[in-house]
Amino acid sequence: MENVLPDKSGYFGIFGGKFVPETLMSALKELERVYNRAKRDKSFQDELKYYLSEYGGRPTPLYFARNLTEKLGGAKIYLKREDLCHTGAHKINNTLGQALLAKRMGKRRIIAETGAGQHGVATATVSALLGLECEIYMGTEDIKRQSLNVFKMELLGAKVIPVSSGTKTLKDSINETIRDWVANVRTTHYLLGSCVGPHPYPMMVRDFQSVIGKEVKRQILEKEGRLPDYLIACVGGGSNSLGLFHHFYNDAVKFIGVEAAGLGIKSGRHAAPLYVGEIGILHGSKSYVLHDSDGQILPAHSVAPGLDYPGVGPEHSFYKKTGRADYFVVTDKEALEAFHFFSETEGIIPALEPAHALAYLMKIAKDTNKDEIIVLCLSGRGDKDVEIVKG
Amino acid sequence: MNRIDSKFAELNREGRKALITFITAGDPDLDTTFELVLEMERKGADVVELGVPFSDPLADGTTIQRASQRALDNKVRLKDILKLVYKLRRKTEIPIVLMSYLNPIYKYGLEEFATTCRKTGVDGIIVPDLVPEEAEEWLTVARLNKLSTIFLAAPTSPLERIKKIASKSTGFLYYVSLTGVTGARDKLNSNIIEALKAIKRITNKPVACGFGISNPQQARKISRYSDGVIVGSAIIDLIEKSTTRKAVLRKVGNFVASLHQKMVGD
Numbered sequence: 180m181e182n183v184l185p186d187k188s189g190y191f192g193i194f195g196g197k198f199v200p201e202t203l204m205s206a207l208k209e210l211e212r213v214y215n216r217a218k219r220d221k222s223f224q225d226e227l228k229y230y231l232s233e234y235g236g237r238p239t240p241l242y243f244a245r246n247l248t249e250k251l252g253g254a255k256i257y258l259k260r261e262d263l264c265h266t267g268a269h270k271i272n273n274t275l276g277q278a279l280l281a282k283r284m285g286k287r288r289i290i291a292e293t294g295a296g297q298h299g300v301a302t303a304t305v306s307a308l309l310g311l312e313c314e315i316y317m318g319t320e321d322i323k324r325q326s327l328n329v330f331k332m333e334l335l336g337a338k339v340i341p342v343s344s345g346t347k348t349l350k351d352s353i354n355e356t357i358r359d360w361v362a363n364v365r366t367t368h369y370l371l372g373s374c375v376g377p378h379p380y381p382m383m384v385r386d387f388q389s390v391i392g393k394e395v396k397r398q399i400l401e402k403e404g405r406l407p408d409y410l411i412a413c414v415g416g417g418s419n420s421l422g423l424f425h426h427f428y429n430d431a432v433k434f435i436g437v438e439a440a441g442l443g444i445k446s447g448r449h450a451a452p453l454y455v456g457e458i459g460i461l462h463g464s465k466s467y468v469l470h471d472s473d474g475q476i477l478p479a480h481s482v483a484p485g486l487d488y489p490g491v492g493p494e495h496s497f498y499k500k501t502g503r504a505d506y507f508v509v510t511d512k513e514a515l516e517a518f519h520f521f522s523e524t525e526g527i528i529p530a531l532e533p534a535h536a537l538a539y540l541m542k543i544a545k546d547t548n549k550d551e552i553i554v555l556c557l558s559g560r561g562d563k564d565v566e567i568v569k570g
Numbered sequence: 571m572n573r574i575d576s577k578f579a580e581l582n583r584e585g586r587k588a589l590i591t592f593i594t595a596g597d598p599d600l601d602t603t604f605e606l607v608l609e610m611e612r613k614g615a616d617v618v619e620l621g622v623p624f625s626d627p628l629a630d631g632t633t634i635q636r637a638s639q640r641a642l643d644n645k646v647r648l649k650d651i652l653k654l655v656y657k658l659r660r661k662t663e664i665p666i667v668l669m670s671y672l673n674p675i676y677k678y679g680l681e682e683f684a685t686t687c688r689k690t691g692v693d694g695i696i697v698p699d700l701v702p703e704e705a706e707e708w709l710t711v712a713r714l715n716k717l718s719t720i721f722l723a724a725p726t727s728p729l730e731r732i733k734k735i736a737s738k739s740t741g742f743l744y745y746v747s748l749t750g751v752t753g754a755r756d757k758l759n760s761n762i763i764e765a766l767k768a769i770k771r772i773t774n775k776p777v778a779c780g781f782g783i784s785n786p787q788q789a790r791k792i793s794r795y796s797d798g799v800i801v802g803s804a805i806i807d808l809i810e811k812s813t814t815r816k817a818v819l820r821k822v823g824n825f826v827a828s829l830h831q832k833m834v835g836d
Binding site for chain 2: 188196197198199200201202203204205206344345350351354357358361362363364365458459460461462463468470472473474475476
């Protein structure tokens with residue numbers, strides 16, 4: 180049996196839905212219609228496949244991390260090298276898919292939010308490729324800490340619009356992108372970068388990202404002749420993790436999601452809505468959120484800008500509630516240590532986001548058996564983060 | 571029949587249209603909001619809409635975003651706003667509508683919120699990020715407590731859909747005059763009259779029109795084709811520009827009076 184979630188209304192159990200201003204409803208319905216058709220349309224799938232391989236660099240390797248495995252002394256560790264994708268992260272899988280859809284819908288203008296800037300760069304990239312006009316909303320706080328990506332987006336011909344409202348990070352850049360979309364919905368496609376937002380986004384982004392897990396399944400069977408025991412990935416909105424997990428939904432494989440504990444859960448300065456476990460409505464869907472006793476959304480914190488978000492995709496909330504996946508947290512400090520350790524051990528500089536997954540791996544590897552297999556999604560490379568790490 | 575229904579019935583008998591004024595509760599503070607509601611009523615407002623501040627008001631333009639932030643900076647909470655309505659009910663019978671994003675209500679508890687609204691004297695609720703498809707639970711508890719559930723229809727909503735939205739709406743149907751977020755505009759959408767005419771043909775419910783309406787001329791024009799006009803950001807602009815409570819009350823009072831006069835047709 181395949182994982183057929185979400186249901187027709189966009190629900191994963193009690194999570195998901197479409198909590199948006201009425202103005203957007205017809206655009207969401209159109210998107211859903213066009214997407215469902217494209218999903219079954221061989222010419223669309225062939226075009227996407229072509230771009231993913233010839234332009235995006237897929238399939239990415241499933242790399243056996245020998246040094247890491249030996250040093251940690253437990254299960255065999257494989258890394259899914261999404262850091263080797265064009266633009267340096269898994270984000271391109273989704274932006275290629277959605278940009279091709281936008282063209283199908285006759286929408287010539289693309290808008291997107293970005294936190295770390297990875298999704299912004301991936302969006303600017305496909306917009307340049309397909310000749311689409313592109314504007315990226317980015318919090319001024321993120322612009323400061325990810326200036327390299329801002330420069331890249333501009334080089335690619337996109338306009339970066341600073342967002343100085345609220346927390347000046349990812350959450351507010353999403354608000355601003357939604358406002359733009361409400362005003363320009365007839366001509367504009369909102370290219371959302373994670374498995375969040377109103378239906379059909381959580382489903383569609385997951386589907387575009389599920390190429391990750393699909394490849395992993397084939398590759399691990401070739402290399403090991405069996406499925407892995409654990410899949411590990413970091414969780415911000417949740418797109419690299421769900422992309423990895425999706426094709427294993429009905430297999431006896433443990434899913435582990437790692438959220439950002441920031442300065443520590445007790446400090447209140449973290450980005451771990453699944454861990455805290457309060458249900459609310461943010462950016463168009465019902466899911467776990469960080470909010471106060473009055474329902475005001477709380478600012479998140481993480482050293483990894485891509486995880487710095489007070490919400491999470493509804494499918495993850497469903498996985499948590501049903502126990503299909505287990506979620507753990509890793510602090511800024513632990514992630515930074517893993518960043519260094521991993522760079523030195525494997526000669527790969529990871530992005531700070533997957534450094535969270537690596538930190539968790541370092542904690543548990545010794546408790547796993549040598550005959551077990553772990554696959555970790557190395558969702559992006561760390562060039563963008565060297566300034567942060569330098570402090 | 572709650573206060574909103576009675577008001578529209580009364581206006582209908584008199585051949586008048588509703589002037590609905592919006593302010594954010596607690597901007598700049600709750601005492602001013604209290605005075606403002608009474609002053610707006612004195613100057614001709616027929617219904618008052620109170621905005622519940624929210625950290626992420628994604629259907630609002632910069633004016634209401636800032637108002638919301640000022641109220642949050644003052645630590646205004648949903649329960650304070652409900653208390654304010656309770657206090658207002660000893661002074662006025664003007665219909666009061668709360669406009670709140672879903673999350674503060676959800677956190678409060680839908681049922682408890684609806685019950686408290688009835689007890690304090692709130693008449694209707696607008697939730698800008700709740701479409702009828704997602705509103706079943708809310709509709710049940712709101713009906714039980716005789717609250718009007720006011721849904722929004724937009725220029726991007728097909729007429730068939732507007733029919734459905736109207737059928738779920740009680741009190742009135744809120745027609746969004748433009749494709750965009752809230753905020754005063756110099757010019758109205760050119761299709762708005764046609765849209766209002768079409769909507770009036772498919773529903774018997776009162777239709778009020780808002781978003782972008784910023785001066786008496788626009789209010790008068792829109793009121794000819796609808797049952798009511800909603801003005802928000804233009805009022806909040808005045809609040810923002812005033813430095814004392816006295817100035818707030820005077821400026822808003824004068825503005826509301828000018829809207830009212832133009833709408834009743836001098």
